[in-house]
Amino acid sequence: MLEIDLIRHVKVKGKPALYGCTDVTPNMVENARLLERLVSQQQTNKAYHSIVCSPLKRCQLLAKEFSARCNLPLEISLDLHEMNFGCFDGVAFDDLYFNETSAKTEQYGEIETELCWSQLEAFLQTPADIVLPDAEALSDFYHRVKNAWHRLIEQQVIVLSQQRELHTPRRILVVVHGGVIRMILAHILQLDWQKSSWHQKLKIGHGSMSRIVISQPYQDDQLNQQVTSIAMPFLEDL
């Protein structure tokens, strides 16, 4: 049996904004608290055997320190980074214009359009229908994450098959982003990842944990994946 915990990074430093591929630093106090919690869990029967993480700092810093402290193998999975929000990525909400009229500024005789709140709002309402300028399409994001997830599982099933003690579940920690967790869950639950309610109505909190259990048969499509918990608070009491 494989047990995979998907943990979302802690809050990041910086003004409120849509942080996708922008490589922001995590809040170091919270990151340290999360690390201590993970390290202390290693002393229990819920110890992890391996770590996988997104290449972005807000995930990688935690994963690297945890790997070093507990001597655990770490893999950085390049395709597990957050969605790329293009022109809007990392731009503080405070710096957006409120309507299109005020956002159009004339410079050197050409109309230059500044970033508008209404454009972002439209994307948040119907994320599958709108692609922000220079951004990744939601469908590309879904397929990237889905493929990375398949590779991760395939790899872990191979390791599991080489394991001597077949009755011990193998536990993996995956340190990733809110959007990535939501897409993995939608894939396993076979839900419509295009529905905006899935993105708006389900909150994946910072530092929260979602658990996937994978049991035999392990062959190809027949992998029996089940979601047993979503977004459990891991830093506070329930």
Add this chain to the structure above:
Amino acid sequence: MLEIDLIRHVKVKGKPALYGCTDVTPNMVENARLLERLVSQQQTNKAYHSIVCSPLKRCQLLAKEFSARCNLPLEISLDLHEMNFGCFDGVAFDDLYFNETSAKTEQYGEIETELCWSQLEAFLQTPADIVLPDAEALSDFYHRVKNAWHRLIEQQVIVLSQQRELHTPRRILVVVHGGVIRMILAHILQLDWQKSSWHQKLKIGHGSMSRIVISQPYQDDQLNQQVTSIAMPFLEDL
């Protein structure tokens, strides 16, 4: 703000079976553990203000004892009982026939059909397409639960509006069944509750807790409901 915790009852006494409207007794040891955990939580800032429960014993016993121990108002919501599985409800899986041929027995010259595993299996594969004999249709179950949920919220919003300290979140515990929790979640997340994967791939563990947060505006359809956790283990460590 309203915070509503949906807790599933503990394991029940009895052989493995589909327990819907059959009024089985909960495992008393686990029920007592869950009660102690809830009572001790009342001493924290996560104390509940009110309890709502299904009329079935496996939920009501816990809710009544918790209400008495902590002096909390309790409402038994008749429409929050589990789905009615008709002829199959409460019948041990061991007592089902494995194929239709062996299930047909001739008695007094008439062919009498016994309960078949294949019939149950077909329902579990496509629960929205098949109605088991004498059972509730999945769509009726969904609408019953959805309406009960609406009434519950409406009532709580009224209580909240009469509350003096507006800034304290009002916390409600709802003791119900796995199927009921899954339907409430599907309703809030606006998911397709007819999809079998929603019923098969998401496990709502015994004694697990799922949390809904409802924030202003409180008017009618505009109620801002968000799911913040699904099926957190409440009796064990994460």
